[in-house]
Amino acid sequence: MNMKKILCLLGVLFMFSSSNLIAQKNTISGYIEDANTGERMVGVNVVAKEVSLGTTSNTYGFYSMTLPVSSYTLEFSFIGYETFSISVDLSEDAHYNVSLKTQSLELQEIVLTGEESIVKRTQSSVIDVPVQQIKSMPSLLGEVDVLKAIQLLPGVQSGSEGSSGFYVRGGGPDQNLILLDGVPVYNASHLFGFFSVFNADAIKNVRLTKGGFPARFGGRLSSVLEIDMKEGNTKAFEGEGSIGLIASKLTMQGPIVKDKASWIVSARRTYIDALAQPFIMASSDGDRGGYYFYDLNAKVNYKISDNDRLYWSVYTGDDRFYAAFSDSYDGSSDDYRFRLGWGNLTSSLRWNHLFNEKLFSNTTVTFSEYLFDIKMEEDYTYDTFNDEFEFRYFQGIRDWGLKMDFDYLPNPNHYVKFGMSDTYHTFLPGQMDLRAVQTEFPDNNIDTSFVFSERLYSHDAYVYLEDDIKFNDRFKANIGLHASLFKVGDKNYTSLQPRFSARYLIDENWSAKISYAEMQQNIHLLTNSNAGLPTDIWVPSTNQVKPQESSQIAAALTRTLDDGVYEISLEAYYKTMDNLITYKEGASFMSFNDWQQTIEANGEGTSYGMEFFLQKKKGKTSGWIGYTLSWTNRRFDHINFGDWYSYKYDRRHDISVVLSHEFSEEFDMGLTWVYGTGNAITFPQATYWSHEDASEYNNEIEYYGERNGTRMDAYHRLDLGANFHKEKKNGIRTWSVGVYNAYNRRNPYFVYLGTQRQNFGMDGGSNQNVARQVSLFPFLPSVTYNFKF
Secondary structure: OOHHHHHHHHHHHHHHHHOOOOOOEEEEEEEEEEOOOOOEOOOOEEEEOOOOEEEEOOOOOEEEEEEEOOEEEEEEEOOOEOOEEEEEEOOOOEEOOEEEOEOOOOOOOOOOOOOOOOOOOOOOOEEEOOHHHHHHOOOHHHOOOHHHHHOOOOOEEEOOOOOOOEEEOOOOHHHEEEEEOOEEOOOOEEHHHOEEOOOHHHEEEEEEEOOOOOOOOOOOOOEEEEEEEOOOOOOOOEEEEEEOOOEEEEEEEEEEEOOOEEEEEEEEEEOHHHHHHHHHHHOOOOOEEEEEEEEEEEEEEEEEEOOEEEEEEEEEEEEEEEEEEEEEEOOEEEEEEEEEEEEEEEEEEEEEEEOOOOEEEEEEEEEEEEEEEEEEEEEEEEOOEEEEEEEEEEEEEEEEEEEEEEEEEEEOOEEEEEEEEEEEEEEEEEEEEEEEEEOOOHHHOOEEEEEOOOOEEEEEEEEEEEEEEEOOOOEEEEEEEEEEEEEEOOEEEEEEEEEEEEEEEEEOOEEEEEEEEEEEEOEEEEOOOOOOOOOOEEEEOOOOOOOEEEEEEEEEEEEEEOOOOEEEEEEEEEEEEEEEEEEOOOOOOOOOOOHHHOEEEEEEEEEEEEEEEEEEOOOOEEEEEEEEEEEEEEEOOOOHHHOOEEOOOOOOEEEEEEEEEEOOOOEEEEEEEEEEOOOEEOOOOEEEEOOOOOOOHHHEEEEOOOOOOEEOOOEEEEEEEEEEEEEEOOEEEEEEEEEEOOOOOOOEEEEEEEEEEEOOOOOOOEEEEEEEEEEOOOOEEEEEEEEEO
16 A cells, blocks of 8 residues: 555545634634533533434533524433524634533333434444443343453454453454553453453443544554443442442542532442351361452543543452361371452543543543463461462553643534654563572572563654545544654654545435554554463564554445434454464463464454444333354464364354343343354364374373364353333332343363263273263343332
8 A cells, every 4th residue: 555645645634624714704603511420421422403414422521613603503412312403603712511401210221222323424334332231231240240241242353152242343352452441451250251341330431442443543443342430420429339249339420619629439349258158167276268359440620621621530459369277197287378350450541631612632541551470379287397488470551641732622523632652661571589588498599580571662753644524414434643663672663544434324224334444553462372361471573473463444325214223234344364373282471481482473364244233222111132244264374284273262252242231210121142152172083093002091082173174063042131110219129130041051161072971881991082062051030129319
């Protein structure tokens, strides 16, 4: 692709976007917020009715429209809120803030999104899932989970049974950029992957972009998941919480200074350890152990002036597994202590500034850290002798970042975004320490430290420029360029990544879309194929390991029915990926080598398919049906003899049905049904003996054949849930009951080769190798008590 032509085209478009037309124009701008809470509202439609021109509010509720001097009626609309209209005389620039009221109970409807319709949006491959819809879905053990809701969208696949991990259009878990208030979250899992770290009570918006990436996004190949925390109620104090089978949570928010500053704090903790501890103590001689995780979200926002606002947010969460036990024999004793932990810490400080009616900026300082830590201790005592040994392994990643984003709206036909960012990474690929804390035996003196790889440092910087251009009433396009620089040691990687998406309105209810995006990912995740401990290691591109690259083209047809009640989309995509990495056969995070010696690099990948999405947005019944038909393949020079093979999460068919129905204000029900082709696994195809004498059992050899050449059984599951609401004097109380895996399907978690006794007779029979399946979650009921005051 000719970069000079791209740059020239962008230059012409952006010069045009900033030029003044002959007619005199003025601008009206301001902020849009919820009248009840003071929360800034994203994606509110603003339309000048006389000229049928409009815009939408940005992430911070800011809107701006530049129009010829005249009088207009501006209409502000957002599904679930009362439409608000004002008359303005644009003889000069005007600033007008708007507060929208929620619809009355008689008019209010369950909705899935409040943004512009799928037909009129420029971008394809973007889905908004509101938190209220996520909360209404049936959930595992009653724990509402944002990432499990994301798994139900077309083009998104889950990993193993119950896992909160997700895979988008053939990409790996490292290819998803997960942003919490603009800060990357590097490990989004609790309880060994069964729950995510996101507390739905603290979240305001959830948006997934899986293709047609605008230029402001970079650093990953497959998707961007944006999760925005609530800002806190600036009007009044309020709270909500829940008590479930394995966890409880509480969220409180309120004004610091009414209409000027607010706060929100949300906490969640499991109590599996507290419930199990009495049984552990009763069944053992002083042994103890347990597991728990917790999350804590906090945010403060302060309105300095009409043009300036500060936000500070923080998230911290940890998983903790611990055990201690003792052995005594022949006058000696052994005390063992084990601790396993992993967790995230993220924080962001944002400053919104309005330069003028057309130019808005957001400056963000970010911090993100993920650490994984194992520690084992032994205290051995015999008579007067005492030995103490300690083992520790830890790894992780730490970031400091600075980002500046600008929104420039010269007129209703252009929405320009530009900005820059730099992130300073510190990589800790793994270190193991083993030492004798105290010993009476000289031969037992140990003090060693094994570093799998030295700490690495890098700068990950980029600049971007994009314009959402309306050429006429039918044709609209988003054109941009993302330029990145990755510096690690004395190596510099640079990249120019063009982005393009366009929408053509066939009529008011039909549109056709096409998009193209090139992406580069400068950091990698070394993932063990065996799911279990969160031991995946983040590493940078180096002299030996190149950045991952991808190109994706997508085309879509979108349609609305029944005045926007239903939305339908049919989308096809094709994606290529280069410079992928994976562990060599038999290697893992404990291979006792520099990580660069344990991997296969320069891999290739392809992914292509079609996605169908039918969504009902309004009414007593709401929900969606999604279907994905896809193929995903990988190739490495020294794996599978250099031939292409199916990716582990290649899934031919993926179906999801999500429905909820409101019978009354006191009672509603929901169901989720999913179906997926079985995961691809590498499994023995045959066994044979290395010698003619079949009695030499130690010489049995397994033949595996093609990598990932076997499919597990298909996965399908039905979840049901019901909510019973009751309005009390001091708030609303809700009992939520649900069933996970309602028809008790024995879905495969993993498959292994075992033996089975056959041909019983005088000789005692014989053993035959058979495939055995392990299933994880049977029929699981749950109950949760929710309250809001």
